[in-house]
Amino acid sequence: GQSLEQPSEVTAVEGAIVQINCTYQTSGFYGLSWYQQHDGGAPTFLSYNALDGLEETGRFSSFLSRSDSYGYLLLQELQMKDSASYFCAVSQQGNFNKFYFGSGTKLNVKP
Amino acid sequence: EPEVTQTPSHQVTQMGQEVILRCVPISNHLYFYWYRQILGQKVEFLVSFYNNEISEKSEIFDDQFSVERPDGSNFTLKIRSTKLEDSAMYFCASSEGQNSLSGANVLTFGAGSRLTVL
Numbered sequence: 001g002q003s004l005e006q007p008s009e010v011t012a013v014e015g016a017i018v019q020i021n022c023t024y025q026t027s028g029f030y031g032l033s034w035y036q037q038h039d040g041g042a043p044t045f046l047s048y049n050a051l052d053g054l055e056e057t058g059r060f061s062s063f064l065s066r067s068d069s070y071g072y073l074l075l076q077e078l079q080m081k082d083s084a085s086y087f088c089a090v091s092q093q094g095n096f097n098k099f100y101f102g103s104g105t106k107l108n109v110k111p
Numbered sequence: 112e113p114e115v116t117q118t119p120s121h122q123v124t125q126m127g128q129e130v131i132l133r134c135v136p137i138s139n140h141l142y143f144y145w146y147r148q149i150l151g152q153k154v155e156f157l158v159s160f161y162n163n164e165i166s167e168k169s170e171i172f173d174d175q176f177s178v179e180r181p182d183g184s185n186f187t188l189k190i191r192s193t194k195l196e197d198s199a200m201y202f203c204a205s206s207e208g209q210n211s212l213s214g215a216n217v218l219t220f221g222a223g224s225r226l227t228v229l
Contacts, residue, residue, distance in 0.1 A: 031215065035154075042202060042222050043154060048215035087154060097142050097206070097216055098167045101154040 002026040004088055004102035011108040012078055020073045020105045022088035030093045032064050032071045037104070038084045046086075047073065075107070083109045113137040115221035117203050123227045127192050132224045134186045134203030143186045144204040144218065145178065147171070154202065160186065193228045200225050 004024045012018040022032065031050040035043040049055055049064035049071060061074040075082055085104040092098065116135040124130050136143050145157040158168040158178055165178065177189045186205075190197055204218040 033215070033217075035218075037154075042220035043218075044220070045217045048213060048217070050213070050215075089154075091216065097144070097159045097161070097208070098156055098169075099218070100156065101146075103153040 002090060002100040004090060004100060006086075006088060006102040006105045008103065009106045009108065011110065013110050014078055014080060016078050017074065017076050018078060018107065020075070020086050020088075020107070022071045022073075022102055024069050024071075024088070024090050024102075026090050026092060026100065028093040029066065029069070030091045032062070033089045033091070033099065034060075034062050034073045035087045035089060035101075036084050037087065043087060078109050080109050080111070083107055113139075113219075115203055115205055115219050117201075117221035117224050119224055120222065121225045121227070123229065124193055126195060126228055130190045130193055130197075130226060132188045132190075132201050132203075132226070134188070134221055135184050136186055136203065136205030137219055138184070140205035140207055140219070142166075142206045142208050142216075143178075143180070144206075145188045146202045146204060146220075147199040148202065148223075149199045157188075157201075190226075193226070195228050198226055198228045 033048045034046040037043045047062035054063045059076045064071040085106050087101045087104045089099040089101045118133045143160040148154045156169045158172045159166045200223045202223045203221045209216045
């Protein structure tokens with residue numbers, strides 16, 4: 001089966017940097033995606049890693065270590081609007097259209 | 112910006128009743144999905160659909176569930192006889208498929224249909 005672990009909640013102040021970790025166990029790992037979900041809203045795609053290393057997209061970066069079955073989402077220059085839940089999701093080889101989502105990390109950004 | 116549209120936004124039904132949730136995926140997308148999210152919990156995969164047939168389904172997607180693409184634009188999820196535990200937010204999503212450069216398969220989600228079973 002698949003399992004993903006994320007911290008349930010993280011709190012940080014505006015302007016700070018926060019890292020949300022995700023460890024996973026899955027057979028035939030292919031890639032790790034990150035989605036953001038505001039309360040009452042739909043998940044929206046943030047980032048994707050299939051290879052080891054860092055992917056940067058503006059204030060957000062995502063990192064993957066396949067050997068450690070570990071990834072993280074890094075949010076810089078935090079803004080109040082970044083308060084949301086963040087989900088990591090894995091996809092499998094030969095099955096790229098089936099995603100397993102983690103339980104999500106609720107990020108609270110305080111002034 | 113293209114979006115995935117879902118109706119209804121909220122449906123209340125009695126246990127045992129049939130429910131149909133509707134979705135209009137992004138027009139040039141080829142892959143369609145249903146996910147559900149029980150309040151405060153993770154997003155769970157139900158089913159993926161490609162080329163007019165189910166390509167993957169989860170253990171949750173039992174005989175009570177069915178999907179259909181009745182015409183060129185709509186994608187529906189039917190729950191034949193609803194149970195209390197079917198109460199959840201149901202998200203439709205669509206994607207172009209796997210990007211040839213990045214390998215990413217980016218899902219675009221609709222705003223969801225909240226189902227409440229009484």
